[in-house]
Amino acid sequence: MNILGLISRNFRRDPATYRYPERHVPATRFRGIVRNDTAKCIACGICDHVCVSGAIVVVGHDDHCDWSYDPGRCTFCGRCVDLCPGEALSQDGDRAPTYARSGDLAQGEQITYPACPECGLPARPYNERLLMIAHDDISPEFRERIKLCERCRRRRSQTVLTKGLGGAADTERNADGA
Amino acid sequence: MTVGRALFQLLVFPGLLYAVPVAWLMLWMERKLTARLQGRIGPPFYQPFFDFVKLLAKRPLPRPPLQALAMSALPVLAVAGTLGALALLPVFPHSGGFTGDLVLLVALLEIPPLCAVLAGFVSRSIYGELGATREAVLSIAYSLPFLAALVALAAAANSLSLSVISQQAMWQVRLPALLALALCLPVKLRVNPFSVANAEQEIYAGATTEFEGPRLALWELAHGLEWVALTGLWAVLAFPAANAAWPLRAVVFVAISLALVLVLAAVAAATARLKLAQAARVYWLWGSALGVLAMVVAVVWP
Numbered sequence: 001m002n003i004l005g006l007i008s009r010n011f012r013r014d015p016a017t018y019r020y021p022e023r024h025v026p027a028t029r030f031r032g033i034v035r036n037d038t039a040k041c042i043a044c045g046i047c048d049h050v051c052v053s054g055a056i057v058v059v060g061h062d063d064h065c066d067w068s069y070d071p072g073r074c075t076f077c078g079r080c081v082d083l084c085p086g087e088a089l090s091q092d093g094d095r096a097p098t099y100a101r102s103g104d105l106a107q108g109e110q111i112t113y114p115a116c117p118e119c120g121l122p123a124r125p126y127n128e129r130l131l132m133i134a135h136d137d138i139s140p141e142f143r144e145r146i147k148l149c150e151r152c153r154r155r156r157s158q159t160v161l162t163k164g165l166g167g168a169a170d171t172e173r174n175a176d177g178a
Numbered sequence: 179m180t181v182g183r184a185l186f187q188l189l190v191f192p193g194l195l196y197a198v199p200v201a202w203l204m205l206w207m208e209r210k211l212t213a214r215l216q217g218r219i220g221p222p223f224y225q226p227f228f229d230f231v232k233l234l235a236k237r238p239l240p241r242p243p244l245q246a247l248a249m250s251a252l253p254v255l256a257v258a259g260t261l262g263a264l265a266l267l268p269v270f271p272h273s274g275g276f277t278g279d280l281v282l283l284v285a286l287l288e289i290p291p292l293c294a295v296l297a298g299f300v301s302r303s304i305y306g307e308l309g310a311t312r313e314a315v316l317s318i319a320y321s322l323p324f325l326a327a328l329v330a331l332a333a334a335a336n337s338l339s340l341s342v343i344s345q346q347a348m349w350q351v352r353l354p355a356l357l358a359l360a361l362c363l364p365v366k367l368r369v370n371p372f373s374v375a376n377a378e379q380e381i382y383a384g385a386t387t388e389f390e391g392p393r394l395a396l397w398e399l400a401h402g403l404e405w406v407a408l409t410g411l412w413a414v415l416a417f418p419a420a421n422a423a424w425p426l427r428a429v430v431f432v433a434i435s436l437a438l439v440l441v442l443a444a445v446a447a448a449t450a451r452l453k454l455a456q457a458a459r460v461y462w463l464w465g466s467a468l469g470v471l472a473m474v475v476a477v478v479w480p
């Protein structure tokens with residue numbers, strides 16, 4: 001009679017139930033609450049786009065971007081973390097603490113856009129890692145240009161272009177004249 | 179039995195005042211022991227009381243008038259029937275009773291299962307109907323040994339009065355009869371291995387699935403009272419010492435009832451649910467064998 005041994009052993013032992021706040025140790029690579037490292041975030045909005053449950057909302061403004069996250073809606077699927085191009089997102093390795101009201105654990109981050117070194121207006125944030133992926137060889141001139149706001153960058157490109165074209169035209173004219 | 183005496187038995191002991199707290203205590207004991215045997219913590223002892231109060235405080239669902247009436251009346255009837263049965267238990271042998279109270283007791287004890295069957299059909303839920311059907315089949319199955327045991331006891335004591343039976347039935351009859359009655363307890367209380375009528379993993383709560391709020395609270399109370407009444411009946415029949423002083427009788431009555439609850443809970447925790455046909459076969463075969471044995475002994479013993 002296996003069952004008799006089983007129930008008498010259960011009876012003698014302490015209950016297996018965990019009493020709050022005691023908890024199971026979470027498994028390795030447990031997918032918990034999503035965190036945003038704002039220093040790496042480039043406010044691209046991909047996380048907002050891929051989050052099926054609408055837990056992440058990214059709203060862009062002129063000089064900053066509001067990144068908000070509600071764990072009460074999150075299904076902890078990890079899609080946002082997988083697809084974040086800047087590797088800004090990560091997930092806690094443990095369960096979220098207990099909370100009383102939906103929205104208690106909601107996080108809101110503000111990603112301030114850096115000022116353009118030329119005109120002082122807000123420029124898009126950039127991420128070193130992404131730069132490395134896109135261009136494996138980064139010249140000092142390129143690094144400087146990436147910090148500019150869009151307008152200044154366009155203007156810089158224009159100048160370079162006209163200078164380059166002008167230079168070429170001059171050379172051609174000179175060659176003709178010769 | 180004088181009116182005062184009858185009222186005392188109905189309202190104080192072993193009736194309302196005793197039975198309701200003990201019903202909750204027994205429900206708790208059953209849940210707690212089952213939990214411990216399964217390695218869980220189990221509820222605190224006031225849990226059945228809290229469950230009852232919480233259910234009472236809920237607003238009942240709006241239903242068509244006739245259905246609402248039936249669904250409210252049936253649990254009330256079940257509670258009333260069980261309380262009546264409790265009042266008839268001859269805990270104190272000289273407390274009166276009357277000739278034929280055995281018949282009344284059997285009738286009153288049959289009210290809750292009957293109400294449960296009706297409740298299952300009245301609630302118009304497929305699970306309720308399944309539970310009610312199973313309940314009906316089982317009640318046919320266990321009625322044979324249950325009634326045979328009681329008839330054998332009555333024949334042995336040559337009386338239809340409960341107090342006479344509890345005092346005078348001889349042990350040769352009493353033993354198989356008590357065994358047959360004990361076999362009937364789990365199915366009447368719907369616990370394992372004969373819990374097919376409210377098999378929660380397949381048909382939710384069986385006949386009471388659609389019940390909610392105060393109506394469900396009354397069912398829970400009726401269920402608890404059934405525990406008190408049935409274990410009490412067994413205790414009364416198992417302890418015939420006529421000369422014992424009344425406090426001793428009361429204490430032994432309570433002790434046997436509670437011990438029986440523990441035994442039933444342990445059996446429930448150690449067994450798995452039998453299928454309807456298997457459960458019915460146990461009663462038709464082994465239950466009836468015990469009942470018939472008791473009856474034969476009662477008739478042929480000099």
Ligand code: SF4
Binds near residue numbers: 052075081
């Ligand atoms: S883990 Fe899944 S559900 Fe949660 S925020 Fe990321 S994408 Fe949305």
Ligand code: SF4
Binds near residue numbers: 046048058087
């Ligand atoms: S960088 Fe990552 S965290 Fe920031 S907006 Fe894009 S996907 Fe979201």
